[in-house]
Ligand SMILES: NC(=O)C1=CN([C@@H]2O[C@H](COP(=O)(O)OP(=O)(O)OC[C@H]3O[C@@H](n4cnc5c(N)ncnc54)[C@H](OP(=O)(O)O)[C@@H]3O)[C@@H](O)[C@H]2O)[C@@H](O)CC1
Ligand SMILES: Nc1ncnc2c1ncn2[C@@H]1O[C@H](COP(=O)(O)OP(=O)(O)O)[C@@H](O)[C@H]1O
C-alpha cells in the first residue's frame with residue numbers, strides 16, 4: 001500500500017504526467033475510474049433495487065456517466081440525474097455520449113428506499129461552497145439514510161483541507177483514485193467519507209513520486225525500519241536517557257506519566273527533575289525512574305553536565321507562571337549543545353505564548369537544539385495566533401506553517417493529528433481514537449516521542465511513530481482507558497514493532 005496523500009492539484013499533476021507518458025489517455029483514466037465505482041456498487045450492494053447516479057458538470061460527473069453505463073449494462077435499474085451537461089469536447093462529454101441512460105434534471109431526484117445513490121456531483125474540482133438545488137439534494141439524501149457511494153470525495157468536502165463547503169453527502173463508501181487525499185483524513189471531511197476505497201486506475205508509483213507530494217498517511221510501513229531496538233552491547237545510558245521536569249507538589253502526576261511512557265517506549269534511563277518541594281510526592285510514586293532535585297537553571301545545568309541526557313521533556317504539569325516560559329528559553333540558549341532535543345508540551349507551550357518574539361528569534365540560531373512542540377488546538381492558537389486565525393489554511397497547512405516559523409517538529413494533536421517538520425514534510429494520523437480524550441494522555445505522548453528521539457530515531461519518523469503507537473495502545477486497551485493505563489499498554493505495541 002502506498003501512503004502519499006495527494007492534494008487535488010497534485011492528483012491533477014499525476015493525471016497529466018500519466019497521460020503524457022501514455023498509452024492511457026484522459027477518457028481511458030475516466031473509464032477505469034467509473035469502472036471501479038461500478039465494481040464497488042455491485043460488490044457491496046448486489047441486491048440493490050435501483051441505483052441513482054447524480055452527475056455534476058465536470059470530470060467527477062464523467063466518472064458517474066461511466067459508472068451509470070456499466071451498471072445499466074450489468075442489468076441494474078439505473079436512473080441518472082445531472083446538474084448540467086458536461087462541457088463539450090471534454091472527457092466527461094465523451095463519457096456522457098457513451099452512456100444511453102436517460103438524463104433527468106437533479107431537481108427531479110428524490111432518494112427511494114432500497115436504492116443506492118452514486119454521488120458524482122463534485123470531486124477534486126470543487127471551487128466554491130455548494131448551494132441551491134445541490135444542497136437540497138444532499139439534505140434529502142442524508143435524511144433518507146440511503147447508502148451513498150461517493151466518487152473521489154463526498155460532494156462538498158474539500159480534498160485539500162477536509163473542509164465542508166456549504167454542505168456534504170454522508171457517504172457509506174468513498175471510492176477515490178490512485179491515493180487518498182488530505183480531505184479524506186482531516187476533519188470534518190473525514191467523518192463524511194465512510195469507508196475509503198482506493199482504486200488503482202493505472203497511475204504508476206513513479207509518477208506519484210514525481211509530483212510535488214510531501215504529505216503521507218501515518219503508517220508503520222514507512223517508519224518501522226527506523227524503529228529502535230537495543231543493541232546486544234547496550235547499557236541503560238546508551239539506549240537513551242530522558243529527563244522530565246516535574247511540577248510542584250500538587251502537580252507531579254503529569255511528569256510521571258510522561259516519564260513512565262518514556263521508559264516503556266524504550267529509553268534506557270529516565271530521570272524526573274523535581275522541585276525540592278515536590279521530591280516527597282514524586283519519591284512516593286517512583287521506582288525504576290530516577291529522581292533528582294532541580295529548583296534552578298543551575299541545578300538543571302548540573303544534571304545535564306553530569307548525566308548527559310539526550311532529550312528533555314518540559315511542560316506537563318508545570319503551570320503557566322512567567323518563569324516557566326523564561327526557563328524554557330534559557331534551556332534552549334544557555335544549555336545549547338548539552339542535549340539533543342527538547343520536547344515542549346502543555347504549559348511549556350502556553351508559557352512561551354507570552355514570549356513569542358524572543359522564542360521565534362531563538363529558534364533561528366543555527367545551533368538551536370531540535371525542538372518538538374505538541375500543541376492541542378488551544379495551545380496551538382496561543383503560540384501561533386496569526387497562523388491559527390488564517391481561515392484560508394487547512395490544519396495541514398497550519399502545522400506546516402508553524403513548523404517553519406518555529407523551526408520545530410510540530411505534533412498538532414486532535415482526532416486528526418498532523419505531524420509537520422520545517423522542510424515541508426507532513427503526515428496525517430489515521431488510527432486516532434476518542435478513547436484518548438482523557439486527562440493526561442497528552443503527557444504520555446510527550447514521553448513516547450522523547451524516548452524515540454533519545455534512541456536516535458530520525459525526528460520526523462520518531463514523531464510519527466509516537467503518535468501512531470500512542471493511539472494503537474489506546475485502541476488495544478479499549479474502553480475504560482485512563483492515562484495511567486497507557487504506559488503499560490505500550491508494551492504490546494512496542495513488542496510488535498521491535499526486531
Ligand atoms: N485527476 C485525475 O487523475 C482523475 C480525475 N478523475 C475525476 O475527475 C474529478 C475532477 O474533475 P474536475 O477537475 O473536472 O472537477 P469536478 O469535481 O468534476 O468539478 C468541476 C466542475 O464543477 C464546477 N463547480 C465546482 N464547484 C462548484 C460549486 N460549488 N457549485 C457549482 N459548480 C461547481 C466547476 O466550475 P468552475 O469552478 O470551473 O466554475 C467545474 O465545472 C475527480 O474528482 C475525479 O472524480 C477521474 O476521472 C480519474 C482521473
Ligand atoms: N477524539 C479524539 N480522537 C483521537 N485522539 C484524541 C481525541 N481527543 C484527544 N485525542 C488525543 O489525546 C491526546 C490529548 O492530549 P492533550 O489534549 O494534551 O491532553 P492532556 O493535556 O490531558 O494530556 C492527544 O494526543 C490527542 O491527539
Ligand SMILES: [K+]
Pocket residue numbers: 060119120121122123150151152153154155
Ligand atoms: K463526489
